[in-house]
Amino acid sequence: MTRVAMLIDETKCTACRGCQVACKQWNDREGWEYSKTVNTGSYENPPSLSPQTWTRIKFTEYDGPDGFRWLFLKEGCLHCGNPACVKVCPTAALKQQSDGRVTFERDLCNGCGYCSQFCPFSIPQLEVTNPYTGEARSSKCTFCQDRTGNGLLPACVKTCPPGALAWGDRDEMIAKGKARVEALQAMGFSNANLYGEAQVGGLGRLYVLAEKPAAYGLPADPKYPALADVWQSIAQPLGGIALGATVLGVIAAFFITRRNIRMEEVE
Amino acid sequence: MTVKLKGTERDVVTIRWIPKYTTIERLGHWIHTTTFVPLAITGLILYMPFLQPLAQGEAGLLIRLVHRVAAVLFGLMPILYFVVQPRRFIMSIREFMFDKDDIGWVQNAFSYYLLGRHTAMPPQGRFNTGEKMNGLIMCVTWVVLGVTGLAMWFGKGTMPAGLFQWMVLIHDVAMIAAVCMFLVHLYLAVAHPLMWAGLVSMRFGVTSAAYAAEHHARWYYGPKRARQLYEEAKKKVASEAGH
Numbered sequence: 001m002t003r004v005a006m007l008i009d010e011t012k013c014t015a016c017r018g019c020q021v022a023c024k025q026w027n028d029r030e031g032w033e034y035s036k037t038v039n040t041g042s043y044e045n046p047p048s049l050s051p052q053t054w055t056r057i058k059f060t061e062y063d064g065p066d067g068f069r070w071l072f073l074k075e076g077c078l079h080c081g082n083p084a085c086v087k088v089c090p091t092a093a094l095k096q097q098s099d100g101r102v103t104f105e106r107d108l109c110n111g112c113g114y115c116s117q118f119c120p121f122s123i124p125q126l127e128v129t130n131p132y133t134g135e136a137r138s139s140k141c142t143f144c145q146d147r148t149g150n151g152l153l154p155a156c157v158k159t160c161p162p163g164a165l166a167w168g169d170r171d172e173m174i175a176k177g178k179a180r181v182e183a184l185q186a187m188g189f190s191n192a193n194l195y196g197e198a199q200v201g202g203l204g205r206l207y208v209l210a211e212k213p214a215a216y217g218l219p220a221d222p223k224y225p226a227l228a229d230v231w232q233s234i235a236q237p238l239g240g241i242a243l244g245a246t247v248l249g250v251i252a253a254f255f256i257t258r259r260n261i262r263m264e265e266v267e
Numbered sequence: 268m269t270v271k272l273k274g275t276e277r278d279v280v281t282i283r284w285i286p287k288y289t290t291i292e293r294l295g296h297w298i299h300t301t302t303f304v305p306l307a308i309t310g311l312i313l314y315m316p317f318l319q320p321l322a323q324g325e326a327g328l329l330i331r332l333v334h335r336v337a338a339v340l341f342g343l344m345p346i347l348y349f350v351v352q353p354r355r356f357i358m359s360i361r362e363f364m365f366d367k368d369d370i371g372w373v374q375n376a377f378s379y380y381l382l383g384r385h386t387a388m389p390p391q392g393r394f395n396t397g398e399k400m401n402g403l404i405m406c407v408t409w410v411v412l413g414v415t416g417l418a419m420w421f422g423k424g425t426m427p428a429g430l431f432q433w434m435v436l437i438h439d440v441a442m443i444a445a446v447c448m449f450l451v452h453l454y455l456a457v458a459h460p461l462m463w464a465g466l467v468s469m470r471f472g473v474t475s476a477a478y479a480a481e482h483h484a485r486w487y488y489g490p491k492r493a494r495q496l497y498e499e500a501k502k503k504v505a506s507e508a509g510h
Binding site: 093119133240 | 328331332335382429436447450451
């Protein structure tokens with residue numbers, strides 16, 4: 001199956017935040033953050049992703065050579081082609097579908113939080129439901145798995161008024177994004193670029209950016225955490241072998257010893 | 268000793284018991300056991316892919332809770348031992364120190380414990396080399412598991428993710444080392460015929476004098492006499508081998 005992707009044209013985003021609302025509505029996320037607005041010196045709200053906010057528009061006040069400008073970034077899970085969160089998830093609550101979507105089944109999650117610590121973008125948010133028992137669940141954008149799994153558009157794409165969001169075959173989205181970047185460069189945005197084509201196995205969330213990724217706070221070269229592989233692909237099998245070998249060794253030692261030591265000789 | 272039983276003469280084994288562990292030490296040992304086993308089981312459920320169904324959802328929440336409750340007791344136990352019986356604690360630590368007789372024990376252990384050949388064994392203190400190795404692994408992993416475990420418990424989100432990833436990896440490696448050592452310890456304690464007195468002394472606090480004389484000569488006789496007996500035993504073995 002070919003991969004799907006979301007193309008986000010940040011040069012068309014007006015920061016209306018309709019995507020934030022549509023996301024909460026479809027995914028049954030609470031809106032309580034809006035009643036507790038805090039002034040962080042910016043128009044952005046809420047101040048960060050949270051268990052209740054799977055996508056949000058990040059505001060960057062950019063002071064470039066042409067003067068002050070807003071840079072908007074629609075944050076959320078980037079659906080890596082090589083997702084470390086799936087690799088380290090001990091419950092298979094996080095899965096990579098054959099079309100590349102990294103989906104999440106809340107019922108399977110036990111709240112260990114490894115995904116949040118191995119994500120190269122720090123996206124998964126741990127929802128602690130009981131601080132005393134540590135009861136928690138992970139949460140993140142699933143590309144509206146129940147919609148996209150049934151041929152519908154993700155809620156944010158469906159709602160985006162300026163048409164900044166597009167959804168479909170990943171190769172088509174890349175071609176579309178590259179064409180847009182060329183058009184932007186022709187218009188004088190010399191730093192325009194397409195983000196996500198090759199990073200971490202190719203991202204499922206592609207950004208058309210007017211400035212360099214760093215200006216948006218995006219890592220230019222996000223790294224898949226090598227320790228995820230060292231842990232899951234090396235330490236885990238070796239540990240299993242060590243445990244199995246110890247059990248077998250102890251059983252073998254028992255029979256060898258029983259053959260060689262007569263109980264009568266032991267006081 | 269020979270006694271008359273129902274008209275026939277029969278050999279009866281008489282055992283003279285000498286104290287080895289205090290009540291606090293035995294209690295501590297069993298708290299250690301009853302917290303280590305649930306910790307290992309709940310930890311392995313998260314670790315072994317084939318146990319994944321047990322790690323999912325509500326069951327997973329429960330095993331994570333059990334793991335942390337057991338971890339608190341597991342972590343506190345050695346500290347309580349130190350607080351309640353500091354002199355015994357320090358004495359035990361001293362007796363767990365390695366010395367040159369441990370090399371001889373390692374060289375002889377295979378034929379002695381596995382093949383049952385009663386070769387001359389360098390005199391051992393209150394703990395033999397095997398017990399010392401078990402103690403070393405348990406002490407090191409107690410520290411490592413405690414530090415990495417607390418970091419994972421309270422440092423999630425506040426400590427750098429890269430450091431957290433190391434904590435997870437180190438925690439798992441230490442767990443494997445501890446569980447492997449535990450399996451060997453369990454076998455020697457409950458199933459090895461020569462080690463029959465180990466479980467008795469951990470249950471009742473006493474050990475057989477004859478057992479102590481053979482397995483812990485330096486503790487039973489004192490270093491000087493134990494050394495003398497060892498040299499004699501060595502000569503005897505050598506002369507037997509010569510024939």
